[in-house]
Amino acid sequence: MALVVHKYGGSSVADAEKILNVARRIGAVKDGGADIVAVASAMGDTTDDLIDLARTVSPEPDPRELDLLLSTGELVSCALLTMALRRLGYDAITLSGFQAGIHTDTMYGKARIHRIDPARVRSELAEGKVVIVAGFQGITDDLDITTLGRGGSDTTAVALAAALEAERCDIYTDVDGIYTADPRVAPQARKLAEVGYEEMLELASYGAKMHPRSIELGAAYQVPIYVASSFGDAPGTLIHQVAEMEGMENRVKVTGIAYQANVAKITVRSVPDRPGVAAALFEPLAAVGISVDTIVQNTSVERATDISFTVARSDLPRAIREVETGLAALGAAEVVSDPTLASVSVVGSGMQNTPGYASRMFRILAEGGINIDMITTSEIRISCIIREEQVADAVRLLHRGFQLDEEE
Amino acid sequence: MALVVHKYGGSSVADAEKILNVARRIGAVKDGGADIVAVASAMGDTTDDLIDLARTVSPEPDPRELDLLLSTGELVSCALLTMALRRLGYDAITLSGFQAGIHTDTMYGKARIHRIDPARVRSELAEGKVVIVAGFQGITDDLDITTLGRGGSDTTAVALAAALEAERCDIYTDVDGIYTADPRVAPQARKLAEVGYEEMLELASYGAKMHPRSIELGAAYQVPIYVASSFGDAPGTLIHQVAEMEGMENRVKVTGIAYQANVAKITVRSVPDRPGVAAALFEPLAAVGISVDTIVQNTSVERATDISFTVARSDLPRAIREVETGLAALGAAEVVSDPTLASVSVVGSGMQNTPGYASRMFRILAEGGINIDMITTSEIRISCIIREEQVADAVRLLHRGFQLDEEE
Numbered sequence: 001m002a003l004v005v006h007k008y009g010g011s012s013v014a015d016a017e018k019i020l021n022v023a024r025r026i027g028a029v030k031d032g033g034a035d036i037v038a039v040a041s042a043m044g045d046t047t048d049d050l051i052d053l054a055r056t057v058s059p060e061p062d063p064r065e066l067d068l069l070l071s072t073g074e075l076v077s078c079a080l081l082t083m084a085l086r087r088l089g090y091d092a093i094t095l096s097g098f099q100a101g102i103h104t105d106t107m108y109g110k111a112r113i114h115r116i117d118p119a120r121v122r123s124e125l126a127e128g129k130v131v132i133v134a135g136f137q138g139i140t141d142d143l144d145i146t147t148l149g150r151g152g153s154d155t156t157a158v159a160l161a162a163a164l165e166a167e168r169c170d171i172y173t174d175v176d177g178i179y180t181a182d183p184r185v186a187p188q189a190r191k192l193a194e195v196g197y198e199e200m201l202e203l204a205s206y207g208a209k210m211h212p213r214s215i216e217l218g219a220a221y222q223v224p225i226y227v228a229s230s231f232g233d234a235p236g237t238l239i240h241q242v243a244e245m246e247g248m249e250n251r252v253k254v255t256g257i258a259y260q261a262n263v264a265k266i267t268v269r270s271v272p273d274r275p276g277v278a279a280a281l282f283e284p285l286a287a288v289g290i291s292v293d294t295i296v297q298n299t300s301v302e303r304a305t306d307i308s309f310t311v312a313r314s315d316l317p318r319a320i321r322e323v324e325t326g327l328a329a330l331g332a333a334e335v336v337s338d339p340t341l342a343s344v345s346v347v348g349s350g351m352q353n354t355p356g357y358a359s360r361m362f363r364i365l366a367e368g369g370i371n372i373d374m375i376t377t378s379e380i381r382i383s384c385i386i387r388e389e390q391v392a393d394a395v396r397l398l399h400r401g402f403q404l405d406e407e408e
Numbered sequence: 409m410a411l412v413v414h415k416y417g418g419s420s421v422a423d424a425e426k427i428l429n430v431a432r433r434i435g436a437v438k439d440g441g442a443d444i445v446a447v448a449s450a451m452g453d454t455t456d457d458l459i460d461l462a463r464t465v466s467p468e469p470d471p472r473e474l475d476l477l478l479s480t481g482e483l484v485s486c487a488l489l490t491m492a493l494r495r496l497g498y499d500a501i502t503l504s505g506f507q508a509g510i511h512t513d514t515m516y517g518k519a520r521i522h523r524i525d526p527a528r529v530r531s532e533l534a535e536g537k538v539v540i541v542a543g544f545q546g547i548t549d550d551l552d553i554t555t556l557g558r559g560g561s562d563t564t565a566v567a568l569a570a571a572l573e574a575e576r577c578d579i580y581t582d583v584d585g586i587y588t589a590d591p592r593v594a595p596q597a598r599k600l601a602e603v604g605y606e607e608m609l610e611l612a613s614y615g616a617k618m619h620p621r622s623i624e625l626g627a628a629y630q631v632p633i634y635v636a637s638s639f640g641d642a643p644g645t646l647i648h649q650v651a652e653m654e655g656m657e658n659r660v661k662v663t664g665i666a667y668q669a670n671v672a673k674i675t676v677r678s679v680p681d682r683p684g685v686a687a688a689l690f691e692p693l694a695a696v697g698i699s700v701d702t703i704v705q706n707t708s709v710e711r712a713t714d715i716s717f718t719v720a721r722s723d724l725p726r727a728i729r730e731v732e733t734g735l736a737a738l739g740a741a742e743v744v745s746d747p748t749l750a751s752v753s754v755v756g757s758g759m760q761n762t763p764g765y766a767s768r769m770f771r772i773l774a775e776g777g778i779n780i781d782m783i784t785t786s787e788i789r790i791s792c793i794i795r796e797e798q799v800a801d802a803v804r805l806l807h808r809g810f811q812l813d814e815e816e
Contacts, residue, residue, distance in 0.1 A: 016464035023465075050484070056424035057488045058495040065494070068502055069487035072480035076458070079477035080465045086473070087466040094476055099551055120551075143507055143528075 007157035012230035014044035042073025063108035097137035104138035111146035151211030162221035176229035177237035415565035420638035422452035450481025471516035482542035505545035512546035519554035559619030570629035584637035585645035
């Protein structure tokens with residue numbers, strides 16, 4: 001029997017009416033003869049509310065305890081979704097992360113899935129049940145509850161689809177697909193019917209509303225991921241392996257413009273220029289699970305250098321503390337930071353081996369009066385760090401400048 | 409090292425300030441050199457709020473899913489309490505029901521603890537940690553989450569105290585001890601310095617704010633239970649084995665007056681008077697976990713009888729359905745119900761083998777114009793089912809009538 005995995009985001013299960021709507025959608029799949037596993041996020045802003053609640057008792061809540069706290073959000077939404085399904089006459093059951101066999105490492109707040117033991121999911125499916133799995137959470141080998149980080153429910157869904165060898169993983173959310181840019185910022189943005197894993201990874205890493213790790217997982221296990229709205233039936237975007245030839249023909253231009261707000265930059269001044277400095281700087285950050293994005297270093301003649309890098313703004317206070325700890329052994333380096341930055345990225349597999357995209361991007365930004373603070377590139381992406389207040393302008397200018405505004 | 413178990417009720421952890429207050433109390437015990445395990449209930453009215461939330465998606469939520477949903481309330485309060493302890497500088501850890509090894513049967517909503525495997529609790533204590541355990545919840549052998557029913561956190565605490573061989577189990581709540589009657593109803597009520605398990609069991613079963621099962625457990629494992637306020641340092645009430653001689657000397661009179669609102673009565677009319685009728689009536693109720701309290705049957709000469717019994721008002725719709733199902737095989741019996749009753753009880757080990765208490769109770773009620781619907785007695789208790797709107801008057805009249813108003 002065909003098996004599909006659905007994932008419903010927080011806005012899709014934000015209240016009783018929306019939960020019943022999702023239950024009807026899931027029921028329709030079951031009625032159509034397929035087995036279905038659905039992953040749900042916490043209702044609406046529950047996760048943020050729980051974080052706020054934690055801060056009322058402690059300015060820096062213990063990560064293990066915070067994960068236990070946050071994991072309750074998905075238990076609530078999933079239990080309600082299962083109740084709604086049962087009310088509609090479907091046999092359904094909720095499995096928490098540990099009941100669904102989602103085993104992770106111990107990096108609280110950003111845990112990675114080690115393995116999935118889908119025995120319980122399979123046995124419930126075999127009994128004809130709809131299986132609702134709490135997203136975003138897992139369990140360590142010591143039976144401690146972890147969470148997978150923001151958007152981790154996408155990762156749960158794709159990982160389950162891979163473990164269960166599902167036909168497809170559908171991600172239902174409050175947007176109806178992947179656009180050439182955020183439509184709220186660039187009203188001229190167009191929806192993509194399909195996109196390759198690599199491009200989607202860059203788009204997701206730089207602002208599109210999907211968890212990058214879910215795309216990585218999809219690519220690694222070749223799980224087609226379909227992103228669509230839970231509120232209607234408009235066609236969404238299929239993320240899958242785009243055939244090479246097709247890609248070369250269709251993708252001679254930019255796929256989309258991504259952006260990311262809430263970027264903070266840390267600069268360490270006058271770092272001695274000798275081997276091991278970068279390791280001493282970044283190892284402590286990695287050890288506490290802080291993701292570092294753009295890194296820029298330019299060594300001058302005086303055998304000392306400045307190193308700049310960006311982190312999520314929410315990680316800034318911890319990052320500064322770790323950097324200062326790590327640098328104590330290296331001499332009196334000064335640490336300065338800027339919390340009000342953003343990144344804007346041009347993404348497209350058509351850019352590969354094609355000169356001129358970077359200079360064109362810089363020209364468009366310059367003509368818009370937008371100063372570039374840092375630059376980073378990948379095979380299929382060029383990103384610039386700019387002032388946060390200019391990021392919406394930058395997205396619109398780049399979307400128009402790379403001819404994404406026009407009809408296909 | 410001495411080990412104590414504390415339990416804090418929902419009103420004691422209702423907000424951040426109260427949680428920090430509880431953390432300070434727990435910290436003071438740790439500072440005093442004792443190991444401590446603390447069990448917490450869900451914050452304030454969380455459990456009721458979650459039940460209301462469930463009803464927004466389903467008029468009769470599935471019991472398994474409801475338990476999963478309700479179990480989140482204690483995870484939230486306990487994670488916050490542990491964060492507060494860590495903020496105050498104490499090493500602490502939250503264990504959910506399953507992490508704390510609370511194994512139960514599968515009777516969702518009213519699960520009973522089968523066994524406690526305290527290995528994880530012990531190992532965390534051995535590392536010097538304060539261990540916070542989520543009350544009210546456990547796990548089945550199939551790893552499904554259960555809850556122990558209203559007030560189940562008391563049961564969790566006493567069961568843990570027994571399993572860990574703790575010196576004492578302190579129940580901190582919003583009342584500062586056990587009174588001769590509910591002080592809100594009978595302002596003349598006095599606090600008891602101590603009370604025996606059996607008397608407390610009757611008081612708790614008939615309205616005192618403690619989970620009767622926790623008293624049973626305390627009696628079975630001889631765990632002294634101290635009930636006091638979490639908001640001050642006024643002396644509370646010690647529930648323990650009162651020595652026989654002491655009991656005979658001190659307890660020649662009534663210990664207290666208990667009451668229970670929200671009582672519903674079901675009467676099955678014209679039941680054929682033959683063997684097996686009562687079993688057919690009550691087995692289906694037991695199977696779905698509905699507790700039946702008072703049962704009255706009087707067989708008449710016509711080989712048919714009326715059977716009346718009481719259940720908690722919240723169980724009434726389910727109970728009627730089960731009774732009607734069970735009776736289908738027995739002939740056309742009529743089922744009638746009254747949802748607006750209450751019970752009032754006179755409790756005291758001094759009543760044992762002492763005549764006259766029952767008649768005195770009936771006389772006091774009669775003189776107060778209070779009609780008695782049903783009567784039930786135990787060794788140390790006499791209970792009357794009366795109209796709910798008269799229960800406060802009944803408590804006050806009996807409190808005065810049995811000389812409990814006077815100073816000791």
